Amino acid sequence: MIKGTFPVEKFNRIETPFYYYDVALLRKTLETIRNEVKDKNYHIHYAVKANANPRILKEIASYGFGADCVSGNEILRALECGFPASKIAFAGVGKTDKEIEIGLDNDIFCFNVESLPELEATANLAAKKNKTAKVAFRINPNIDAHTHKYITTGLNENKFGINEQDLPAAIEFVRKHNSLEMAGMHFHIGSQITDLSAFENLCVKALELQQWFEEQGTPLQLINVGGGLGINYQHPNHCPIADFKSYFHLYNKYLKLKDGQSLHFELGRSVVAPCGSLITRTTYVKKGVSKNFLIVDAGMTDLIRPALYQAFHHIENISSEGELENYDVVGPICESSDVFGKDISLNRAKRGDFVALRSAGAYGEIMASQYNCRNLPKAYFSDTL
Ligand code: LLP
DSSP: OOOOOOOHHHHTTSOSSEEEEOHHHHHHHHHHHHHHHTTTTEEEEEEGGGOOOHHHHHHHHTTTOEEEESSHHHHHHHHHTTOOGGGEEEOOTTOOHHHHHHHHHTTOSEEEEOSHHHHHHHHHHHHHTTOOEEEEEEBOOOOOOOSOGGGBOOSTTSSOSBOGGGHHHHHHHHHHOTTEEEEEEEOOOBSSBOOTHHHHHHHHHHHHHHHHHHHTTOOOSEEEOOOOBOOOSSOTTTOOSOOHHHHHHHHHHHOOOOTTOEEEEOOOHHHHTTTEEEEEEEEEEEEOSSSEEEEESOOTTTOOHHHHHOOOOOEEETTOOOOEEEEEEEOSSSSTTOEEEEEEEEEOOOTTOEEEEOSOTTTTGGGOOOGGGOOOOEEEETTTO
16 A cells, blocks of 8 residues: 655654645645646636645745635735735625725735625725726536535535626626726636536636627626636545646637636645645544444544545555554544544554544645634644654
C-alpha cells in the first residue's frame, strides 16, 4: 500500500488532532494552474470558503490569483492576506447591507448578484456612496452536476441565482441605475464534479445566454463559470493534483470568448484539498462483537464532511507497517454519525498511532466547530514544522 510521506517523528511533539499542510504540493498545484491559464484571458479567483487559513491564503495570493468571497468577513480576510480588491468577486444569496458596503468601500472587482431584490439593495447602497458597483448576474442554468445533493447548486430547485425569466427585468434595472455597471454573467453548478461533461453542458448554456444578452444590446465583459472541479479522494498518493489540463482545455474548446472578453473561475477544492491532511492519534483500539473500532481523537467537529455528505477520505495509519486489518474509524463525539470510515483496511493499529485523513485541505479546517466544547484544530505547515 502506497502511503503519504509525513514527518511522523515531528508529530510526536504536537497535540492532536491538527491539520497538516504540504506546502510543496500546494505550490506545485498553484504553478500547474498558472501554467494552464497563462496565455489566455482566464482569471482565477480562489474560493476562500474552501480554506481561509491565512498562511494558505497568502501563498495563493502570491501567485497573482484573485479571490471569490461569500461574506463580508471573507472579503476582509482576503484583503488582509494580500489579495488585491481589484481581483475580489463577491457571491452569496443573502448579502446583508453591511456586507455589500464592505465590498463597495473596498472597491472590489465584481458583485455576483443572485436576485432582483439584491440588485436593488446594491444599487441603492452604491448610489448613497456615490459609487458604481460592477455586477455580474448569477444565473441558475438548471444543469445537473451529478454530485452530492447538498453540493449541487445549479438546478431550479436550488436557492441560488437569478432565474432566466427574471433576466429581462434585471437588465432593465441595471440600465436605469447609474450606480450599477453590467459586467457579465456568473454560474456555479456544484462542487466535487468529476464528470466533466457537466461543465461542457454549462459552456453550451453560457454561449446561448451570451447570444441572448447581445440581442438585448447588453454585451458582456466577462463570463464567470464558478468552481466545482473535483479531486480524486480515493487515490491521493497517485493523483495528488486535479486534472486542470482537461478542465481548462474543455473551456478553451467549448467556450469561445468574444474579443476582449475574460473568463473567470472560482476554484476552491481542487486548489487546496489534496495538500491538507487531518492528523489524529489513536485513542483506543476496541474489539466489537463483529468488528474492530479504531477510536481516534479527531471527530466530526474537526472534519465534518463524512458525517454531513457521506464523503470519503482516504485513511492511513502512518505509524505502522503491520498486517492489514479492517477497522471502523470513529471519533469521540456523542453522535452516531461521528464516523470517518467503515471497514477501512489499515496497518494493524495500537494506542497512540498517528492516523492521517487525507485530502482534507478543502472544507476541513474551515468547517470545524466546537461542539462538545472541543478545541478547534490547529494548523501546521510542512516547511515550518
Ligand atoms: N463559487 C461558488 C459560487 C460556490 O458556491 C463554490 C462552492 C465555489 C465557487 C467553489 O467550489 P469548488 O471549486 O470548491 O467546488 N462544503 C462542501 C462544498 C461546498 C461548496 C460550496 N460552494 C464540501 O465539503 O464538499
